[in-house]
């Protein structure tokens with residue numbers, strides 16, 4: 001359950017403990033989906049008139065290609081989240097703030113869970129720290145053994161690519 005009754009929050013904070021399933025219709029094409037579900041936890045509390053604050057964490061696993069050898073790599077994602085909801089009409093210029101429609105009856109955390117998840121999933125993981133990646137010349141997977149390309153050239157390219165950092 002990621003949906004909360006706003007009026008109950010006026011009296012007391014709610015415990016957040018729910019899951020956003022990988023098959024939830026909120027995901028859109030191209031999203032990095034979780035393996036099964038994103039688990040959301042924490043507290044949702046009143047933070048002023050018409051304002052609510054979710055402080056907690058999201059957790060899940062994703063399968064992302066290794067940035068060096070492109071092998072599917074399972075990564076655990078665990079991230080603290082701090083999300084503010086505010087009713088429309090206030091002067092809100094902070095993009096981190098989720099705007100609620102006036103007199104909203106419920107707060108659904110699902111859109112925030114999705115966005116926080118997408119921000120938290122590492123886009124360029126490595127399958128292991130010493131992954132040798134692919135030969136930039138012939139494309140051979142170097143974890144399986146050296147290819148027959150001249151090693152000096154390969155090494156320099158590899159260093160250059162690592163130095164740039166992004167590798168995309």
Ligand SMILES: [Zn+2]
Pocket residue numbers: 066067068069070071126127128131132133
């Ligand atoms: Zn790798």
Ligand SMILES: [Zn+2]
Pocket residue numbers: 135136137138139140147148149
């Ligand atoms: Zn090669």
